[in-house]
Amino acid sequence: MKKKVILDVDTGIDDALGILLAVRSGEMDVLGITTVNGNVSLEQATKNTCKILQLLEKEHEIRVIQGANKPLMRPTFFEHRVHGKDGLGGALLDMPVHVEAADGHAVDFIVEQVKQHAGEVTLVMTAPLTNLALAVMKYPELVHQVKEVIVMGGVVQGFGNVTPTAEFNMYVDPEAAKIVFQAGFPDLTLVGLDVTRKALLTDDHIRALGDSPIARYVKESTAEYMERYYERNGVRACALHDPLAVGVALNKQLVTTRKYYVDVETKSELCDGQTVCDFQNRLSKAANVHVCTEVAADEFLELFIRTLRA
Ligand code: BDR
Ligand code: CA
Numbered sequence: 001m002k003k004k005v006i007l008d009v010d011t012g013i014d015d016a017l018g019i020l021l022a023v024r025s026g027e028m029d030v031l032g033i034t035t036v037n038g039n040v041s042l043e044q045a046t047k048n049t050c051k052i053l054q055l056l057e058k059e060h061e062i063r064v065i066q067g068a069n070k071p072l073m074r075p076t077f078f079e080h081r082v083h084g085k086d087g088l089g090g091a092l093l094d095m096p097v098h099v100e101a102a103d104g105h106a107v108d109f110i111v112e113q114v115k116q117h118a119g120e121v122t123l124v125m126t127a128p129l130t131n132l133a134l135a136v137m138k139y140p141e142l143v144h145q146v147k148e149v150i151v152m153g154g155v156v157q158g159f160g161n162v163t164p165t166a167e168f169n170m171y172v173d174p175e176a177a178k179i180v181f182q183a184g185f186p187d188l189t190l191v192g193l194d195v196t197r198k199a200l201l202t203d204d205h206i207r208a209l210g211d212s213p214i215a216r217y218v219k220e221s222t223a224e225y226m227e228r229y230y231e232r233n234g235v236r237a238c239a240l241h242d243p244l245a246v247g248v249a250l251n252k253q254l255v256t257t258r259k260y261y262v263d264v265e266t267k268s269e270l271c272d273g274q275t276v277c278d279f280q281n282r283l284s285k286a287a288n289v290h291v292c293t294e295v296a297a298d299e300f301l302e303l304f305i306r307t308l309r310a
Helices: 013-025 042-055 106-116 130-138 168-172 174-181 203-208 213-233 241-250 297-309
Strands: 003-009 028-035 064-066 121-125 148-152 188-191 255-260 262-264 275-277 289-295
Touching: 003 013, 003 106, 003 241, 013 028, 013 042, 013 213, 013 241, 013 297, 028 042, 028 106, 042 064, 042 213, 064 106, 106 121, 106 130, 121 241, 130 174, 148 241, 168 174, 174 262, 188 241, 188 255, 203 213, 203 297, 213 297, 241 297
Parallel strands: 003 028, 003 121, 028 064, 121 148, 148 188, 188 289
Antiparallel strands: 255 289, 262 275
16 A cells, blocks of 8 residues: 655755655655745745656646745745755756646645545655644644654754754744644654755765666756755765655654654744754653654665666
């Protein structure tokens, strides 16, 4: 039985790689891909998602549904420095979009699908959490009807990637993240920078993908990203943030997790979007999040390459 999933994305170089992994794995029944503003505008994220499905030749099988075009309470904050003006690092620029987004709103789609397949749907969230926060507010029962939620976001023991303390998905819509973390999901896993920074795609990995339209796309879309990553981190690589969240949905054994109380800062000049993890239970609050603390990075990269090369 394939795992029923909804991918929520702000496509994004690494979101695109996550979609490729999910669809090519053959192990996921992708009910739909919902889009949200984040790395780029909602419109651009949707267009990019449609293009990636075309690259996969799945545009007639998998629906794309648009969601929020801005965070709950804040203005948009795009990440063109990392993902390029178009969000895909300049790849697929000339590809025309044949099949556009489906009618309807991502929030309604998430609620409807979870109701229809109660207890079976895994939500893989690789973008600001606006759509899921809105879905929870609209239909609070959702938290008990979803199978599990996997969130790429946050960092509990390291530094941020947009401010000194905040990871991008949390920073863009911290109010939404707070709502999601406090909603009471029984099975919510946080795949943060603590582990995604260890899942690094290098030139050698890209060579191992061989020569195919997908391999060529991966090489082209990650080229600039790798340069930026090198400038900041001294390593030429593309961090597979979002693909690792998909990897965790495919195989939980790839990561070690521990359950802690986690909350998100929303009222600080310096620390908005910081994920605060109560390692010593000083707040005496019930643990709400399975936090990924370690990753079998080589195993994950092997899965990623094997799946995209196939
Ligand atoms: C996350 O932020 C975005 O820029 C990436 O797509 C990923 O979801 C990494 O911090
Ligand atoms: Ca993303």
